[in-house]
Amino acid sequence: MRILVVHNYYQHQGGEDMVFHQEINALRRDHEVRELTFQNKTGFGGLLQFLSYPFNLSASNSVKRMIRDFHPDVVHVHNVHYASGPMMLRAIRSCRIPMVMTLHNYRLICPSATLFYKNSLFTRSLSEKFPWTAVKLRVLDNSFLKSLWVAFTYWIHKKLGTFNKVNKFIVLSDFAESIFLNSTLQLPDDKFVVKGNYVGDPKPVFKTKGECFIFIGRLAEEKGIIPLINAIKATSYSLKIFGAGPQQNEVEYLTANAANITFFGFQSADVIKQHLAEANALLVPSICYEGMPITILESFSLGIPVMASNIGILEKMVIPLYTGLHFNPFEQNSIIASLDQWQNLNISVKDSIRANCRKEYIDKYTPAQNMSKLIAIYKDVILNAKQS
Template sequence: MRILVVHNYYQHQGGEDMVFHQEVNALRGDHEVKEITFKNKTGLRGLLQFLSYPFNLIACYAVKKAIRDFNPDVVHVHNIHYASGPMIISTIKSCRIPIVMTLHNYRLICPSATLFYKNSIFTNSLTENFPWTAVKLGVLDNSFFKSLWVAFTYWIHKKLGTFHKINTFIVLSDFAKSVFSKSTVDLPGNKFVVKGNYVVDPQISSRRRSESFIFIGRLAEEKGIIPLINALKGTSHFLKIFGAGPQQSEVEHLTAGAANITYFGFQANHVIQQHLVEANALLVPSICYEGMPMTILESFALGIPVIASNIGILEKMVIPLYTGLHFNPFEKRSITASLDQWQSLNSSVKDSICANCRKEYVDKYTPVHNMSMLIAIYKNVILNTKQS
């Protein structure tokens, strides 16, 4: 199979980039794969890219040339924000090539992309034909103009029927599928297929468990790191924090005098894995709708339990007393109570939960399982395109 994969890099690397690279590398094992990528710039070039967001003719030309040169059987689109833009979808369709698109976030519904604003879930855009509330609030980078331009870009392409030209949308979970189904995006339910992310098996058969919990992720408001620190500071629970982000200085300040909390900063993956494999449990205190956190998959692969917020997909991925526990991230007492409960479990129960985590990984999140689903999706859209 000949597969063209299209992706738009953000200015700073994130989880979507990791998924893109993983899938491309895995596909190359058995298929001919070509990738065409775009990257968001800063300064004047970035402004010109952003202004071209609704109708980027340069990006369309690049995609059309790649299709002409490579002649793919299918095109898989990942991120299109903002250096490529939605118009490339119409370009691909004009070449009569079937299109698969992975929705890594909720930008199709709301310019926030996360359905999160100022420390809480933001769902107004789900019921508005044009997300005026999000625009007026400046949900994207606290900017009225940025929010308006992104909202307009997706609104005009909805009106033009651009997204109906996509054969299949891949969403990461049943939860994400339900969110899109409840929204005004107006796409038929049979266009959505659930296929999660995956991680490579670390193949570590044994580990030495410590008493420390661990947080791995971006230090940002939506990740709930500050409420977590405030809840655990001065308690008997030990916490290791790995990551960087806009709240880094605040994290450094709060943890500077905390005897039970250590901030390690940004570290290489192999360093983080060494600490994760010894962790008591992974803590995921997010206060937003997550996509499918790779840290949870990595923890499951290592047999590490997860104690997470009871919000969105986290409530589905983490099963209480089977793969971990839940807490309300907005309530300090709920956070500490969950950790107290975990500590009170006897070692045999904890060992059973660790085994369950590993089983979840083997059953759902391995490369073989994931890629077989992806190939099946490709074959299905190719077959349906030939029959239509």
């Protein structure tokens, strides 16, 4: 199969970039794959890209040229924010090539992309034909103009029927699918298919599990890192923190004199894996709707339990007393109570939960399963395109 994969890099690497590279490398083992990428810029170049966001003819012409040169059987689009833009979807459809698009976030609905604003979930955009509330609140980078321009970009393409031109949208979970179906996007059920993320099999490192909990992720408000630190500081439990982000200075300040918390900052994947493999449990205190956190899949693959927020997909991925525990990330007492509950479990129960985590990975999140489903999606849209 000849597969063209299109992706727009953010200025700073994120989870979407990881998924893009992961799928590209896996697909290349059995298929002919070509990639077309765009890069968000800073300064004047970035401003021009952003102004072109709604109708980027340059990006559209680039994808047309690639299609004419490569003659793919299917085109798979990942991120289009903001150097390429949704106009590119119309260009692909004009070439009469079947197309799928992975929705890694909720930008089609809301300029926030995360349905999160100022320390709480933000869902007003789901019921508004134009997300005026999000624009007025400046949900994107606290900027009225940025929020308005992104909102306009997706609103105008919704009005133009651009998103109907995508043969199939891949969403990461049933929860994400329900969000899109219950929004004003007004796309039919059969436009969506659920296919989650995956991680390679690390072959679990059988180490004696330590008493230290671990946080791995972006140090940002929506990830709930500050409330987690404040909760841990009120206990004798140990916590390791790995990551970087806009709240790093605050994290460093809060942990500087905390004897039970160690901040490691940004570290390589190998270093993080080593610490994760010997962790007591992974803590995921997100206060936003996550997509499908790779860190949870990595924990499951290593047989490490997960203690996570009872919000969105996290409530579905982590099963209490089977693969971990839940807590309310907005309440410090709930976080501490969950830690206490975990520590008070006997060793045999903990070992059973660790085994369940590994089983959950084998059953749901291996590369072979994921690629098999992705290829089935490609074949389905190709077949349906031929019959239409």
